[in-house]
Amino acid sequence: MALTDDPELMRALVVERLVGATGDPRKVSDAARSCAMRALPRVMEDLAEKLPSPILVELVDVEIVRLAELKPEAESCDALVVIPGEGSGDALTMRLNPAAISLLVGAMFGGNPELPTVPIDRPPSIIERDVTAIVFELFAKALNGKGARSLGLRTETPAVLAGQDFRRFVVRDGPGVRLRFSVGGEKTGGILSAWMPQRLLLETREMGSEDQRHKNATAADWHNRFSDEVLRSKVSLKASIPLMKMALGELASLHEGQVIEFGGGAQPEARLAVRDKTVFTCDFGKAGQQYTVRIKQPFDARKDVVEGLLAQ
Numbered sequence: 001m002a003l004t005d006d007p008e009l010m011r012a013l014v015v016e017r018l019v020g021a022t023g024d025p026r027k028v029s030d031a032a033r034s035c036a037m038r039a040l041p042r043v044m045e046d047l048a049e050k051l052p053s054p055i056l057v058e059l060v061d062v063e064i065v066r067l068a069e070l071k072p073e074a075e076s077c078d079a080l081v082v083i084p085g086e087g088s089g090d091a092l093t094m095r096l097n098p099a100a101i102s103l104l105v106g107a108m109f110g111g112n113p114e115l116p117t118v119p120i121d122r123p124p125s126i127i128e129r130d131v132t133a134i135v136f137e138l139f140a141k142a143l144n145g146k147g148a149r150s151l152g153l154r155t156e157t158p159a160v161l162a163g164q165d166f167r168r169f170v171v172r173d174g175p176g177v178r179l180r181f182s183v184g185g186e187k188t189g190g191i192l193s194a195w196m197p198q199r200l201l202l203e204t205r206e207m208g209s210e211d212q213r214h215k216n217a218t219a220a221d222w223h224n225r226f227s228d229e230v231l232r233s234k235v236s237l238k239a240s241i242p243l244m245k246m247a248l249g250e251l252a253s254l255h256e257g258q259v260i261e262f263g264g265g266a267q268p269e270a271r272l273a274v275r276d277k278t279v280f281t282c283d284f285g286k287a288g289q290q291y292t293v294r295i296k297q298p299f300d301a302r303k304d305v306v307e308g309l310l311a312q
Contacts, residue, residue: 025064031201032062032177035151036194039142043181046138051107060180060191068173070095070195072166077101079124079132080161080169083140085200086152090172093195094139096132100183100190105131107184117189123163133160135192139181143194151200177201239270239293241284271299 036059043057070093072078077098085091096104098119107113108131124132137157144153161169179194243260254260270293272280278301282293 028064028177028198028201029062032179032196033059035143035145035201036062036179036181038145039139042142043138046142047135050134050138051104052110053107053113055103055107055184056182056189058182058186060182060186063178063180064198065176065178065195066173067093067176067195067197068171070176070178070193071169071171074167076166077120077123078162079129080166081133081136081157081159082161083136083157084154086154088197088200091151091153091196091200092140092143094136095193095195096135096183097191097193100192101128101132103184103190104135108134117184119190124160129160129162133157136160139192139194151196174199235274238273239282240273241270269296 040057040059044054047057048054067090070080072080072095079096079101081094082090083092083094098121099117101124102120103117105111105128106115106117120128137155140153140155140157144151144155175198176195177198179196181192181194183190183192270282270284271278272282272293272295278299280295281297281299282295285292285294
């Protein structure tokens with residue numbers, strides 16, 4: 001099923017773009033806070049394995065925001081990464097500020113944890129980007145979670161953006177939520193900010209099963225592959241009714257005006273085709289003076305072949 005076939009989802013997307021309202025702010029905040037609190041123990045555990053000395057990570061706050069606010073200034077010294085999901089190219093965006101980058105690099109290479117952190121005042125170097133990539137991956141895996149409530153993130157961390165990358169970095173605006181984590185203490189350390197679309201959190205919260213989430217994500221993924229122009233293009237739709245099988249000799253003897261009766265074994269279903277490719281099987285019916293077809297299920301070519309062989 002294409003994404004545009006779901007009127008409720010389409011309505012939500014339209015409202016999201018027009019007024020930025022996706023759901024109850026309290027539900028969004030609660031879902032985001034729960035996600036963050038579940039992630040913290042794993043983040044602490046994974047950091048302890050990577051770093052020579054432990055670093056305290058705490059949740060500072062959860063705030064309802066617009067995603068456009070996440071874009072850094074061109075002269076920013078932050079590091080940023082965008083993590084795609086199953087149904088979104090920007091399911092999670094994370095930023096590390098200069099103080100957090102300096103602290104993490106020092107901790108990674110055995111710096112003295114007693115000395116105060118000196119934030120970098122330039123774009124991160126290659127080594128600093130490598131360190132931030134490790135930290136981003138740890139946070140992405142922890143925030144993603146497991147099971148039916150997984151956010152569906154693709155946690156293979158893409159390239160870290162910094163410096164001149166921000167000049168051509170484009171943000172897709174919409175209602176979002178921001179999680180701020182203190183790294184090494186809120187006053188003496190730095191901040192990692194995680195930004196997510198509200199819709200991602202609400203869909204995860206309301207999904208009844210992992211299978212259903214995967215189906216919706218697959219539909220969204222196909223939708224994202226096509227531009228709006230392609231989706232608005234028009235094609236011819238044909239409905240046909242399989243009647244019966246006929247020998248080639250009988251077919252050759254048909255003539256104009258001959259009436260072909262529905263056989264007793266005629267199939268009561270129609271087939272909906274686009275450009276000679278069958279896409280749905282349908283129930284044939286009539287509403288008033290109009291003949292109708294009601295979509296029953298997607299057409300399964302393999303099943304159709306098997307049933308044809310069995311019938312023979």
